[in-house]
Amino acid sequence: MKNYELLDSGNLRKLEKFGERVIVRPCMQAIWKPKLDEKIWEKADLIFERDSKNKWIHKKKTSLKKTGKEGFWNIDIEGIKLSLKLTDFGHIGFFPEHIFLCKKLSKIIQDQNLPERKLNVLNLFAYSGLVSLFALKNKASVCHVDSSKPSILWAKENIKLNNFQNMNIRYILDDAIKFLKREVKRGSKYDVIVLDPPSFGRGAKGEIFKIEKDIVSLLELSKKLLSKKKSFIIFSCHSPNFTKITIKNLFESIFDNSGSLEIDELLLKSEKSYNLPSGYFSIWQKNENKYSDNL
Ligand SMILES: C[S@@+](CC[C@H](N)C(=O)[O-])C[C@H]1O[C@@H](n2cnc3c(N)ncnc32)[C@H](O)[C@@H]1O
Incomplete structure (x- = not known):
């Protein structure tokens, strides 16, 4: 980094x-x-x-x-350019702990890319687009979903900054659960679904999202959208109640033993100081995938 x-x-x-x-x-x-x-x-x-x-x-x-109250500047992360801004919540448009997951995603896409078609990635709660940028860089096609117009605009800005605007990405401004329900009705399929839900959020029309209440629906709907053979769910969250065992129970209750599950703490590593715990992640995959992780 x-x-x-x-x-x-x-x-x-x-x-x-x-x-x-x-x-x-x-x-x-x-x-x-x-x-x-x-x-x-x-x-x-x-x-x-x-x-x-x-x-x-x-x-x-x-x-x-x-620009008014906000300052902005660009950085380069693993060959991806990002535009950073000071927001009122103390965020700047980049969660560095997600780089680890983006590397995992890149490896999955590289290992699984199909000769006959591009791997299809659904990026939910997509924010300023870090996951979408890594997926596009690895030649996957991307459906980028977020309920906030400023977030979608920020992601578009990042896509442009990387000259990715002609790549295969569609932006959806909607509530994640509403969008998933529509996609299930349409019979859409995705090879990789990435979800990084906040503890609390709002849909595009003010729908209230609470992770404890909505996570089961999110995962059940996501499960219905997974493509038959090659499919993965990459989940991360920063909510304090979501420990390793909580996530294990959650995934087992929805996916039974139909796949394998990797769960670990998300860590921000520091060369000069302590590593910083930054939530948990899990990667669920269908058993028939040959996914070897050498990161
Ligand atoms: C913590 S950020 C996600 C970070 C992002 N995954 C990344 O790697 O940079 C949460 C995002 O979820 C969006 N969001 C919140 N509630 C939502 C909902 N109900 N449906 C869709 N997006 C939502 C917010 O607009 C925000 O962009």
């Missing part, structure tokens, strides 16, 4: 480098003491604070271009 580095974490905060910017943000899981000297933390360009009101503090006169 040439352009991203987790420099340190601790005291409920994390210190990260995104290209030319060093950023401090709140991090509830970092309950330990930081490893690096406070002086290094003080050199950060930007701090996001949630104390009284969510706000970004620009510590230096950085070269961030300003």
Whole structure:
């Protein structure tokens, strides 16, 4: 990850480098003491604070271009360009722990690509498009679903930044569950379904999404859309209740023993400090697939 580095974490905060910017943000899981000297933390360009009101503090006169309240800049991750922006929630359009899953996805596509047709990837809760970009780079076709217009526009911007606009991608602005129901009726099929649901979200028409209430429907509908032979579900989540055993029980209750399941903690690795736990992921695959993971 040439352009991203987790420099340190601790005291409920994390210190990260995104290209030319060093950023401090709140991090509830970092309950330990930081490893690096406070002086290094003080050199950060930007701090996001949630104390009284969510706000970004620009510590230096950085070269961030300003678009209203937001600054934006580009980084390069594994050959993929991303446009980053400061949002009111402290997000910047990139969850670095997903790079690990994008590498897994790339390997699946490379191993499974069919000579007769392109592998078909459904990217749900697709946000600014990281997963879609990796899928396109590996010559898969992509259906990109998100309920927020600004997120879809951000993804389109990233697609353009990488000159992928003529590749095989369709954008769907809709609630994930509504879209899945329509796809089941149409008899659509996908080889790989990627889901990274938030704990709480809203559909395009304000539908309320709560992961605990909706995850079973999401997975049951996804199961109906899987193509016959080669199919995978890549699931990740950052909700604190979703532990390894919770995810195992969830998948077993829906898929019985019809496939194999890999589950592990999503980790943000740091060369200079502690690795940071960042939720869990699971990869379910039909048994007949020959998927060897040498990452
Ligand atoms: C945590 S982000 C996903 C991160 C993304 N997978 C990535 O790798 O960068 C959550 C996304 O889900 C979208 N979302 C929230 N509720 C939704 C719903 N009911 N249907 C579809 N998308 C939804 C949000 O607009 C947001 O873009």
